Amino acid sequence: MENNEKFFATEVFRKLANELRRRYYLNGDYGQTIGLQTFSSLDTDRLRALLGLTPIAWTKKKRLSITDLEHALKNSAFSWSIDEFVTYMTKKPLILKAEEDAQVAKRFERFCVKLDQIDRIFTANLSEPQLISWFNKTENNFEHFQIVAKALAQLPTEYTRMPVFAYQQTGNPHAFDDNQQAGMLLLQMLQSLSQLPETDDHLAAVEVKNQLLDQFYLLRDDINNYVAVKGLTAETDGKANQMWTQACIEQCSWNVPLKEILRMETIRPYQGTKLLIVENSGVYSILLDALPEIPMICSSGQFTYAVWRLLRKLVQTDTQMYYVGDLDPEGLVMAQSLLNRFPDNMKTVGMNLNNYHLASRPSTLTEQRLKQLRLIKEPSLIEIAEQIKETGQTAMQEGFLRELINELK
Structure with a gap:
């Protein structure tokens, strides 16, 4: 059995399995043939041997028949179906894109429900692309949403430095820094709640950001600036x-x-x-x-x-x-x-x-x-x-x- 496993432990079989999995994922079947140019840079001797072809016969072939491959796998020591071959080689279950999309859609729906439980302000003000981006980045982590929800409910009414505001809300003066998830989310939410017009002037980005904070009485740095x-x-x-x-x-x-x-x-x-x-x-x-x-x-x-x-x-x-x-x-x-x-x-x-x-x-x-x-x-x-x-x-x-x-x- 160990020798049989070693036989399939080659790049040509890994590439074949990945191509078959890709086809199934997109179309729900494996097609009828695969062009042998797919394996042009690889050693194909073991694939040829599996199919029972001589080197001369192999050089004359242009395409690999899926039916021939299925028969060869069935007659191998593993007695595999194509499905079994693909899942063994890729270490991943076969799944259709439509099924995967449906699963992701259900998880995204649960994600939005959880956000609404924290505060409806997020789903009401963030765009769908923004929500999807947060879902992809932090599907099961809602800590930054909880932090920002609290901060939005307690925005200052007089000028307050951002580190001070962050400390008041979280105990961490760097919680709303630009490189922190809570900081990025807070800026995004303030933009959605702001009355400021959007600008495409990339040179004024620093002014736009600080003007946005200024509208909500928040200051980044008023000494070194x-x-x-x-x-x-x-x-x-x-x-x-x-x-x-x-x-x-x-x-x-x-x-x-x-x-x-x-x-x-x-x-x-x-x-x-x-x-x-x-x-x-x-x-x-x-x-x-x-x-x-x-x-x-x-x-x-x-x-x-x-x-x-x-x-x-x-x-x-x-x-x-x-x-x-x-x-x-x-x-x-x-x-x-x-x-x-x-x-x-x-x-x-x-x-x-x-x-x-x-x-x-x-x-x-x-x-x-x-x-x-x-x-x-x-x-x-x-x-x-x-x-x-x-x-x-x-x-x-x-x-x-x-x-x-x-x-x-």
């Missing part, structure tokens, strides 16, 4: 904040935490009504020295939530804002994003074709980076985007600093 500013003043209760004012008098650049931005009722330039937004921190530092009279902030590439909230505060005081970024896909897309979000208060500066030609250098432009250029709609930026696609070159702000300073002056 900050923005570098110079020349901005702020007021609360109709009084100028002395820290902001003194920084303007001293012409000092400082990092303002989100906490302070949220606390201020109004924020505006200390002098005039214009503000410069600089993408690159190195360029920002140079411009601070070259143009000390110009109010400016540094966005540091991808905008933090502190940057977005600051910009919204500045829009409320009708500040005219100018953005300068690198002349590459990421810089152009960020500029377009700002123009989309603040069409009446935002312009670009220094981001023109002349500066591109002056400073352009060969760059590694992947297909993914070039795809971003499809988002560009502003005519002046489209010209640069077309040049990037045509030449494969980009231009950094450091390459047109003198021209930028002259334009700003």
Whole structure:
């Protein structure tokens, strides 16, 4: 018996069994023949021997008859039916796709019933694809649903830091972190309960998430989330904040935490009504020295939530804002994003074709980076985007600093 088991313990029989199981799963039968090209990369000597064919006869065959296979298995030492052969080789029971789908549907129905027992808010607000995704990930684990149900019933009515809220609800300050199931589910539920419009602007994803939390008085991080500013003043209760004012008098650049931005009722330039937004921190530092009279902030590439909230505060005081970024896909897309979000208060500066030609250098432009250029709609930026696609070159702000300073002056 052991020798017989070894006879079938080869890759050709495993592949044959898996193919037969796949056919049964989809169609409920094994078909009539199997093309021998299925086994072209395998040693088929034992399959040939099982069928009782000579090497010459085997080379002439193109297809394997299922009937011949059935007879050969029946006459083997195991006296197998095809069903028995498949289940022995695959170590899995034969099942039809329709039967499996019906079983999964019943389990999903039980899953939804269990959710309703916890709180109907989940099945009432999550979409079917979202529910199916949670079912596939955590079919028999409802702990995160219980945690989130409790949290949704006790959302804060004044600003609360997320770790504090998580600790209040679970005893674990990290329970609602983005990489935790309860954290992912909570964000999903808040989105479904929110009145905020959905956005396809991938560059503003950080703002969307934090704006969503902000609507429910939750804060991710209001200290380490900050923005570098110079020349901005702020007021609360109709009084100028002395820290902001003194920084303007001293012409000092400082990092303002989100906490302070949220606390201020109004924020505006200390002098005039214009503000410069600089993408690159190195360029920002140079411009601070070259143009000390110009109010400016540094966005540091991808905008933090502190940057977005600051910009919204500045829009409320009708500040005219100018953005300068690198002349590459990421810089152009960020500029377009700002123009989309603040069409009446935002312009670009220094981001023109002349500066591109002056400073352009060969760059590694992947297909993914070039795809971003499809988002560009502003005519002046489209010209640069077309040049990037045509030449494969980009231009950094450091390459047109003198021209930028002259334009700003």
